[in-house]
Amino acid sequence: GAGVSQSPSNKVTEKGKDVELRCDPISGHTALYWYRQSLGQGLEFLIYFQGNSAPDKSGLPSDRFSAERTGGSVSTLTIQRTQQEDSAVYLCASSSRDRGFRSNQPQHFGDGTRLSIL
Amino acid sequence: KNQVEQSPQSLIILEGKNCTLQCNYTVSPFSNLRWYKQDTGRGPVSLTIMTFSENTKSNGRYTATLDADTKQSSLHITASQLSDSASYICVVSGDRNNDMRFGAGTRLTVKP
Numbered sequence: 386g387a388g389v390s391q392s393p394s395n396k397v398t399e400k401g402k403d404v405e406l407r408c409d410p411i412s413g414h415t416a417l418y419w420y421r422q423s424l425g426q427g428l429e430f431l432i433y434f435q436g437n438s439a440p441d442k443s444g445l446p447s448d449r450f451s452a453e454r455t456g457g458s459v460s461t462l463t464i465q466r467t468q469q470e471d472s473a474v475y476l477c478a479s480s481s482r483d484r485g486f487r488s489n490q491p492q493h494f495g496d497g498t499r500l501s502i503l
Numbered sequence: 504k505n506q507v508e509q510s511p512q513s514l515i516i517l518e519g520k521n522c523t524l525q526c527n528y529t530v531s532p533f534s535n536l537r538w539y540k541q542d543t544g545r546g547p548v549s550l551t552i553m554t555f556s557e558n559t560k561s562n563g564r565y566t567a568t569l570d571a572d573t574k575q576s577s578l579h580i581t582a583s584q585l586s587d588s589a590s591y592i593c594v595v596s597g598d599r600n601n602d603m604r605f606g607a608g609t610r611l612t613v614k615p
Contacts (some may be wrong), residue, residue: 389546401598425607426596426607427507428592428605430605476547489552490556492547495546496546496548497545
């Protein structure tokens with residue numbers, strides 16, 4: 386499809402396991418963002434990729450969280466040694482400009498991965 | 504303290520009625536303000552993006568206003584429809600790449 390695609394849509398795993406979440410941005414979009422949305426909470430910025438520049442990792446909550454973006458397209462968010470507080474919806478967004486949050490281009494969101502840690 | 508405050512937290516209106524959602528922010532300096540609609544179980548969808556120099560912007564039945572002096576924005580929904588039931592999120596960006604503040608959203612329910 387033409388939108389941002391995220392997989393899996395749902396993930397249930399045991400505490401302590403590692404998980405990988407995938408994001409396929411809109412083709413040609415150079416900026417990619419990861420967010421976390423906990424139940425009843427606002428979105429929380431995690432990490433931002435812009436073109437070939439070093440990613441902005443300032444929102445990652447701990448060193449258990451990491452993300453990469455291969456070939457300027459698909460991105461993977463990895464959470465190691467998951468904890469129950471990691472349970473949330475993880476949203477990915479892409480946009481067509483590299484000016485990041487200052488850009489006036491809209492961010493296009495995927496429908497997220499709902500992660501549940503038992 | 505969150506730098507973007509939205510009110511009300513939740514709102515119930517009858518189909519066909521108008522409503523106004525509020526967003527107050529303290530983010531400074533300011534780059535742009537966005538309103539998103541998020542249906543349950545879906546990702547947010549952009550409604551409007553406003554810069555410092557814009558004080559009103561419409562998208563169909565949605566009209567956003569911005570007063571950069573008082574740091575207030577509103578989203579007005581005209582002739583509400585059942586499909587307007589969603590969370591509406593206000594997002595304010597500063598002028599640095601990692602400066603983006605999200606409101607907690609207003610949960611709107613439109614009843615027949």
